[in-house]
Amino acid sequence: MIALPPALVTYFAATNDPTRQSFDTCFAEHAVVQDEAQTHRGLADIKAWHIAANAPVSEVLPLSLRENAGRSVVTAKVSGSFKGSPVTLDFSFALNAGLITELEIN
Template sequence: MKLPENIAGFIKAQNDLDSTAFANYFTAQATVSDEGASYSGREEIKQWIQAATEKYNMQLTPIDFTQTGSKRKLTVEVSGRFPASPIVMNYHLELDGSSISSLKITD
């Protein structure tokens, strides 16, 4: 599957466990919704992904990718240190140019 460069980079940053690079794929005012919590701005997003990475050591494997206008849906297999690993999750992304302005993670 051929992914846009920014989406491929976003996945690579996660799989490299690089929270700074991961956060840099987001706009300065971006929001993330995950597990009932929300995070705003690159610094909060960086702290969120760093804590999640330390706890779960997640790795993402893309399964499917669709796009409509500025909205993208990335389906990934997420593996790591958590019950029922691996699981399939959906990353609902909205872009502002090539940067992510919104990410909502659902199962």
């Protein structure tokens, strides 16, 4: 297990929890997420994206954490019922005041 900042622990826990109970507590109100060439802005849009994008996902396992240009980059193994599973993706987070303000997934 790798040591992650609290907001990232909450994010990955929510990703692995079908109810997404704690999801709202890790993002800033005006956060921005970029995933699959789409941009999602604000909590409501981000939560809708997260539920839809993770429907076929059964597990996201953080493998490593590195800092790059002021961002926390988590490499994670993503498994589920989607074509090509599992895949390894980079989750690049910007944090402010303990909350996620930006997330880019590649």
